[in-house]
Amino acid sequence: MLSATETADLVAMVTSFAQDVVAPRVAEYDAAEHLPKDLLEQMRDLGLFGGTVPEDLGGAGLDHVTYAAIIEAMSTVDHCLGVLMSMPSALVGSGLLAYGTPEQQKTWLAPLAAGEIFGAAGVTEPQSGSNVAAMETTYRRDGEGFVINGAKTWITNIDIASFVITFATSDRSLGRKGVSAFVIPIDTPGLTTAPFKNKLGFRPLCSGEVSLNEVRLGPEALLGTEGDGYRIAMGAVERGRLSVASRAVGLAQGCLDDCVRYAQERVIGGTAIADHQMTQAKLAQMAVEIHAARLLVRDCARAMDGGSRARTEASMAKMYAADVAQRVATEAVQIHGAYGVSPEFRVGRAYRDAKVFQLVEGTNEIHRLLIARSLLHPRR
Structure with missing residues (x-):
């Protein structure tokens, strides 16, 4: 497990890359419906696909807490790149790590974690x-x-x-x-x-x-x-849900950051909208819910670091973070008013994406059922 300083440095590096390199291009490649190859190559060179895959298999050997934190950092700008960062450790790679033969791991997992293939x-x-x-x-x-x-x-x-x-x-x-x-x-x-x-x-x-x-x-x-297929699939989606939750928190945080900045700059009738209590109430509610979602993500990540499959923790984090992303994105558009639907501001794109978070990796309705079953029929 990385030290707190090492984790902070890695998160800072990902944040800088996201803000300086990715942010200026997101709107263009979102409209084109295509991830630029050169961005993926730059991420490969920075080792951003290694995740929790062990170093001797081409990965970065990160703990789940750090892994979730860097995915969140990227997702404040573009969660779609966070998807690519997660796949070697989750949906695509976790089965190869747990069940793959040495030859399968050499052929598929190692180059996947290195960002050489997808x-x-x-x-x-x-x-x-x-x-x-x-x-x-x-x-x-x-x-x-x-x-x-x-x-x-x-x-x-x-x-x-x-x-x-x-x-x-x-x-x-x-x-x-x-x-x-x-x-x-x-x-x-x-x-x-x-x-x-x-x-x-x-x-x-x-x-x-x-x-x-x-x-x-x-x-x-x-x-x-x-x-073995069912066990492989369930292990993959449980780790995938940690990624979904991390990305949802990142998207919500990006919306809040934009709203704080916009509310301070937007002046109507001589008064910044940040000075209105209704705007302040919206910002406060957004901040509290994002923080709560982030704590659920960390709880899930710590459970996985402790060797647990973290089924219920993953469902809680995914469900709540996805709902928070949808609520925060909705309020972000509301705070931006008519500009919320303008391509000049990214909150409209976040609003579209936030809805999908409630559907992927199991709908939020399914996760409510899974959480309830864990209470009513605990595993022994």
């Missing part, structure tokens, strides 16, 4: 959402290999991914016990992608459908053993 995680399906146990994508044995058929949807990074971690069942009647995980190179015959354009939010990230039509794989494609 990956995608294919969990969500058109008919079953993120309910892994109810998936319809199937696989069958073919000699020593496998053949997969099905479809995944709302899969991120399909424009830049070199491979996809995906899941399929050998028998739908087996539920979660029938699910296995596979590492599939993106250029494998039978795998096709179709991006969704003009999304409400998260526009720079290329998300879309991944179709699997008689995709033939060798035995080296299996991640873990047959039947």
Whole structure:
């Protein structure tokens, strides 16, 4: 675990990069719906993709508290780059770290953590959402290999991914016990992608459908053993939820920073709107909720650093931080008034993105159910 000084220095470096390099370009590449390759290369050179992946596997070996803090720092400017920072440690890389063979880790995880390649995680399906146990994508044995058929949807990074971690069942009647995980190179015959354009939010990230039509794989494609897929998927999404919560806090903090500055500069009738009690009340409420969300994120990160899967902590952090981001972004547009819908100010973009935070990595309604179940039926 890094010292407090080392963590502060790393957060300061990410903050400086975000403010000086990323901020001037976000509006342009958000409108273009494409992440600039040169920005990703600069992030690679700074080692920003290493996250919690151990150093001997090409990562930065960060503790979860520091990892969450740097994702928040980037997300005050652009949370979409925070997504890319999180993937080697969460949705894409965590299964490879926990279940991958040495060869799989060398081929996929090490270059992923180094920022040399990118990956995608294919969990969500058109008919079953993120309910892994109810998936319809199937696989069958073919000699020593496998053949997969099905479809995944709302899969991120399909424009830049070199491979996809995906899941399929050998028998739908087996539920979660029938699910296995596979590492599939993106250029494998039978795998096709179709991006969704003009999304409400998260526009720079290329998300879309991944179709699997008689995709033939060798035995080296299996991640873990047959039947491990559900555990692999759940471990990935739990760590993904820490990232979502961190990014939501960053987005909300960016909105608050903009509102404080705007309220002091915006003068109506000879008085800055910052001097009005109603504006002050909005700012105070925003600050309190952001701080509370950040504390939930840290609680989740500390639990993970202690070796816990932190299922409930991850649900609490993701749900609350996403709701806070939506409320804060709404108030940010309100404080900016008509300028809140102008491309000159970023709060309008934050408003669009904030809504999506309540949907990704399990809707907030699902997380309320998960939290309630942890109270009513605690795991023994």
